Amino acid sequence: MQLIRSARDMQAWSLAARRAGLRIGLVPTMGYLHEGHLSLVQQVRARADRCVLSIFVNPIQFLPGEDLAKYPRDLPRDERLCEGAGVDVVFHPEANALYPPDFSTTVEETALSVGLCGASRPGHFRGVTTIVAKLFNCVLPDVAVFGQKDAQQASVIRRMARDLDFPVEIIVAPIVREADGLAMSSRNRFLTGSLRQDALCLRRALDEVERAYAAGVRGADALQEAMEAVIRRVPSAAIDYIAIVDEHTLAPVAVVSGPVLVALAVKVGATRLIDNTVLGS
């Protein structure tokens, strides 16, 4: 396994691999890897000859006051996990190389990124689409895999790739959960003491909405209230949003008829967690 630090070296590696007729797959991450990331590696390995995993805590997708500085980092541990999972290249660029002082270009998606996390984190998805466009141009992948845990991010990136004609197939892989149902996230490490248990309220709210839907409830208000009731029982938890939206347009629905994405963001203690499920698919 190789560690590559510069965009130029990464491009040179990828161009050589492409000339050799090899298919390249990319798993973009912010590091501090967990089983969810490693499942993305397996998705790539099933679809490409070479797997590149990028590790970059992208400053421009964090808002002022968010957890950029304390976002967990552990490169040696990540490298061991990548080696074990069959990653061929870890691409780990420096922030000041990717963003020189006179950096002045952004990529922005303006339809799918306005609601949900986009509403509570204005500018976040502009940071995401900009770095993903950059990573696509550094790694030149044939296929890139994103996690369904960040469902809105996956939709926004799929749209961006289509709109800008990136020759990259976008795959979205299922959420990987801890044994007790908590969606895997690098931020789970902040859930100390009783907060770890409290964090299960996201999964319980999704269980509740799935139960209500199975029982025939179709009104979005009623479904949402059922979820809110679950979260409200946990004093350390504060709802950022609960959204019931069309799976493709991410526009809110009043009544569930086709497939809908049910997504929520909840602050548990100081840690913002997200989770989602799809109903009616």
Next chain:
Amino acid sequence: MQLIRSARDMQAWSLAARRAGLRIGLVPTMGYLHEGHLSLVQQVRARADRCVLSIFVNPIQFLPGEDLAKYPRDLPRDERLCEGAGVDVVFHPEANALYPPDFSTTVEETALSVGLCGASRPGHFRGVTTIVAKLFNCVLPDVAVFGQKDAQQASVIRRMARDLDFPVEIIVAPIVREADGLAMSSRNRFLTGSLRQDALCLRRALDEVERAYAAGVRGADALQEAMEAVIRRVPSAAIDYIAIVDEHTLAPVAVVSGPVLVALAVKVGATRLIDNTVLGS
């Protein structure tokens, strides 16, 4: 020579060429080709194994009220000129294929594109950077050539390519002029009757500023006034802007010390023309 109409077919052609070890060069145009465009083809042919010339009148870089509908088009003539110049592929996509109804992603440069043409055509450069990013992803060139006539556009695209890590070398080729000094432009065809003669005021203003600079004038105000005086003598001509800016940052300068770009936009009759020169390089 091949005519390719879809983004998918273009990518397939380019990926095959790359696998064959060939260097691809791109000349992006809006068609209605002239000697200026053909000089860009020669620049590409000197640097690449295959030359792709794109013809696309990009709707999103025209503002409401601008000349999108009447922009000159003549594909058979353009194809003949390309064939004669040694172009390998004319890429001529449909607007509704490149911009589906739910298109929602833009690429925006926010430093170099604010002044000059960006000030009088807000949103224009966002349209330019978006289509050029798309063309780069369709054609996958190793090198792309732009004309110095659109000096600000060339700077903005160079910055965009650097910021987004496009693996594309950007070349800027010298302005090609008619025998009497008028910079070649597809829009020159609108200069009927005496307007054709009047349009020479742009070149005369640049001659005047070069003379003044050679005579030792360094104050930007004095240089600008010398140019304005030339244009004001032509009743059909209305100055949009005259700018004396740092060649790299495009920031206005008060005194010419390093290399500066002197650029002007003038409406001659109903036709907006641009031209420029570099002083002190």
